[in-house]
Amino acid sequence: MHRSIVGFHQDLEQHWVAELDCGHCQHTRHEPPFFPRPWVITAAGRLEHIGQLLNCVLCDRQEIPDGYAPYRRTPLFSNDSIPKGLQSRHTTQKGVWGIIHVQSGHLQYRIHDPYHTQIILDRDCQGIVLPEVEHEVKPIDNVEFFVEFWKTPRSLIE
Numbered sequence: 001m002h003r004s005i006v007g008f009h010q011d012l013e014q015h016w017v018a019e020l021d022c023g024h025c026q027h028t029r030h031e032p033p034f035f036p037r038p039w040v041i042t043a044a045g046r047l048e049h050i051g052q053l054l055n056c057v058l059c060d061r062q063e064i065p066d067g068y069a070p071y072r073r074t075p076l077f078s079n080d081s082i083p084k085g086l087q088s089r090h091t092t093q094k095g096v097w098g099i100i101h102v103q104s105g106h107l108q109y110r111i112h113d114p115y116h117t118q119i120i121l122d123r124d125c126q127g128i129v130l131p132e133v134e135h136e137v138k139p140i141d142n143v144e145f146f147v148e149f150w151k152t153p154r155s156l157i158e
Contacts, residue, residue, distance in 0.1 A: 002053040023065035062128040098129030105143030
């Protein structure tokens, strides 16, 4: 999945790392011929690349970024109390991940662009909600579930 570059930092070996809007980081080394990125060497080059897209394989694997923690959760929903908004296309905010926890029953979880996948969630299968990716849920049988929201502790104080 393509994510925007929001900043840069250097790792312990002084290699440049792009910070992505999903919360993941990705090395952006200049090591020709495999990685021809001369722009990463200068501050002006890095600044020009803020906002550009990089493919985030960690989002593709639905991995919550390191350092993220739960900060809020919904009430326990049942068939009678699932908000209509959860049953139609919606997203989380930038940088906010979610985990759908099914306590009983089964829940259909659809992820739209770019994945177009459908997963049946139950007590043993959680749903990972990626930031800003449209998704929806539908009960299959008598279901109870809640959603736990995650973000970086740094964003909680901003």
